[in-house]
Amino acid sequence: MIIKVKLVSVLNEAYDALNDLLVKLFNNILTYEEKALITDDFKDISLNDMHVIEVIGLSQKKNMSSIAKSLEVTVGTLTIAINNLVKKGYVKRMRSVKDRRVVLVSLTEKGMHAYKHHEVFHDEMIKAIMKRLEGEQLDVLVKALKSVQEFFGSNKQV
Amino acid sequence: MIIKVKLVSVLNEAYDALNDLLVKLFNNILTYEEKALITDDFKDISLNDMHVIEVIGLSQKKNMSSIAKSLEVTVGTLTIAINNLVKKGYVKRMRSVKDRRVVLVSLTEKGMHAYKHHEVFHDEMIKAIMKRLEGEQLDVLVKALKSVQEFFGSNKQV
DNA sequence: TCGATATACTTTGATTATCAAAGTAAAGTT
DNA sequence: AACTTTACTTTGATAATCAAAGTATATCGA
Known part of the structure; x- marks a missing residue:
């Protein structure tokens, strides 16, 4: 009892x-x-802007549709966000030569700096967690999170 | 987004x-x-509305300032949210008798139902997580989350 | 090859969340 | 009683969002 x-x-x-x-x-x-x-450098971007920047990323150019899909917003919404970021100098727009309907988006130098700046936030967070856990604990945590993840994965269509 | x-x-x-x-x-x-x-019952509330309902809670009446503080929005913003919830029948407004400047807010029957409905979501989520973790795993997860929490707590004023 | 259809994006009109600042009413202070 | 503070609402402005309409380009089928 x-x-x-x-x-x-x-x-x-x-x-x-x-x-x-x-x-x-x-x-x-x-x-x-x-x-x-x-921060002083990037006082004109919102969290939202930052997430657009993250999705655009450092590597290749991306078209509007794929970015919108990643962000789970409509292309119309994204158009407005991109207009803004272009105006502020973080993002470049280009027409695709192969298919002139397609708009290719990429980060400017300034945009890349912002991207890298934000990266630090995640880095610190992960390091802080890791610092506080020892050896096996870290493994257990990763396993635990994975199984939690599976729960959400299996319920995505609810 | x-x-x-x-x-x-x-x-x-x-x-x-x-x-x-x-x-x-x-x-x-x-x-x-x-x-x-x-759901069918509560199709007219947003996630935002739900968080307001959550903060108001089931117990005593709360004044505008304290709710706004909990939600980390201005009182003006909250006024609008509450107007909405009153219009939809989830929330009641009352003037305090002791201090007639103060507005006391509480949930209606409908509001309480919504609150309980949302509670079930949390409950299911936590239970699902716990079900997938065994003994030590649960412990480690809680510890890990706590340390992440501490990290954020100690950085709140950044 | 031309007309119809599809695709990629932008624009428009409406809604919601948000804030700062101004406004209103009540309470407290001197 | 006059001034200040407090608690809230209102106002004006901005941002994010969507659905639907609009524009330009590409593709497909006859």
Whole structure:
């Protein structure tokens, strides 16, 4: 009897802890990310702008449709976001020569700097986690997160 | 707009795995939550509305300032959100008798139902996570999340 | 090859969330 | 009683978003 009660309370603790942590984590990541953006160099980009920049990436040019798909917004919405980023000098637009309907988008020098700046935020976060976990714990965490991930993966069409 | 980030730097496998998992987890929770909201009963509330309802809660009445603070928005913004929720029948407004400047907000029956509905989502999510983790794994996950939490906590004023 | 259809994008009109600043009403202070 | 502070609402402006209409180019079928 006592054992049962104890087990339940241990589980409850984990339950509460998880619930609490997930909710807080969520908000904190958002606000932290927001704040990490506001620097002297890039004071004119929003978090939203930054995510567009991330998706465009450093490598090749991307067309509007594929970027919109990655961001899960309509192409119309993206057009407006890109207009903005072009105006601010972070992004270049080009017509494809092969198919003149297609608009190819890429980062300017300034855009690439912003991209790299934002990268630091993620880097610090991951390093902070890793620093606090030792050896096997890290493996266990990765496994745990993977199984959580599977849960969401299997429920995507809900 | 969905948040998507890719890191180029390759420190080691755990680093990449963590980065990938955290980013995915973040997006998945968001979309899952969004979808869990859309039901026959509550088709007129946004995720945003839901968060307001969540903060108001089931217990006592809350004044505008404290709700706005919890949500980290201005009171003006909240006024508009509350107008909306009152119009839709989820929330009641009342003047405080003690201090007639103060507006006290609480959930209607309908609002409480919405609150409970959303609670079930959280419950299912946490239970699903716990079901997939065994003994030590759960522990490690909680510890890891706590340390991430600490990282953000200690960087709040950045 | 021409006309119809499809594709890639932009524009438009509407809605929602947001803020800062101005406005209103009540409470507190001197 | 006059001034200040507090609690909230309103206003004006901006950003993100979508659906639907519009434009230009490409492709396909007869």
